[in-house]
Amino acid sequence: MVSSFKILSILALVLAICVQGTLGEITCEHLDQDTCGYAISSSGKRCLLEKRVKRTGEEAYTCRTSEIEADRLRNWIETDQCIKACGLDRKSLGISSDSLLESRFSQQLCSPQCYDSCPNVVDLYFNLAAAEGLFLPKLCKAQEGNIRRGLMADIKSSGFVAPETGHPVKYNYAPGPTKPVTYTYAPAPTTPPYY
Numbered sequence: 147m148v149s150s151f152k153i154l155s156i157l158a159l160v161l162a163i164c165v166q167g168t169l170g171e172i173t174c175e176h177l178d179q180d181t182c183g184y185a186i187s188s189s190g191k192r193c194l195l196e197k198r199v200k201r202t203g204e205e206a207y208t209c210r211t212s213e214i215e216a217d218r219l220r221n222w223i224e225t226d227q228c229i230k231a232c233g234l235d236r237k238s239l240g241i242s243s244d245s246l247l248e249s250r251f252s253q254q255l256c257s258p259q260c261y262d263s264c265p266n267v268v269d270l271y272f273n274l275a276a277a278e279g280l281f282l283p284k285l286c287k288a289q290e291g292n293i294r295r296g297l298m299a300d301i302k303s304s305g306f307v308a309p310e311t312g313h314p315v316k317y318n319y320a321p322g323p324t325k326p327v328t329y330t331y332a333p334a335p336t337t338p339p340y341y
Contacts, residue, residue: 172221174211182209183236184224184266186216192270195239207237214241217269228264231257243274246285256286 174193177185185193192214197207216222229236233254245251254260261268268282275282 170221172223174209177209177223179207179209179237181223181236182207183238184229184234184270185209186219186222186266187211188221190215190220192216192241194241195237197239212241214273216266217273219266219269222266224264224266228260228267232260232264232267234267241270241274243271243278246271246275246278246280252285252289256289261286 171188172185172193174182174185174187174191177193179195182193182195187193189211192212193209194212195207195209197205200206224234224236228234231254233251246255255267255271272282275285
């Protein structure tokens with residue numbers, strides 16, 4: 147027997163989709179925690195689920211508009227089929243590229259069910275991978291050839307990606323300053339210069 151919570155969750159999702167279709171606009175701040183994750187507002191900005199702890203110690207979830215813009219997508223609530231196919235959790239907090247380092251996640255992301263059918267998710271992780279210096283199609287191709295371990299070993303948590311040389315690479319780092327650096331500040335002019 148289906149619990150009343152699941153029925154309410156499904157009803158809320160259906161209502162959100164109906165409101166989206168009726169009004170034609172999605173405002174992240176009006177979405178609940180069951181629809182916020184992987185949604186895109188009418189302005190084209192991604193929605194973020196955030197958790198805060200109230201003074202009473204109770205956890206509260208809020209959905210807010212991020213500054214991250216989706217590429218060519220607007221008014222989008224990701225489908226449950228894509229959430230499942232891509233191995234996502236709708237209630238995940240924030241947006242991070244850390245999941246790209248997890249083998250199970252990248253396998254699901256690169257699967258045809260996700261990569262070929264879920265443009266919103268692929269767009270998000272394409273941009274997250276690019277910010278880490280990684281090309282998502284190359285990651286997925288490596289996933290197919292089962293050479294992912296070598297590729298992922300080249301990714302550092304700093305986002306640095308080692309060059310493809312086929313030979314071991316020695317990383318050199320610049321030493322820090324040997325003497326303290328001091329700065330001298332000149333007083334600001336009292337009136338701006340006129341040209």
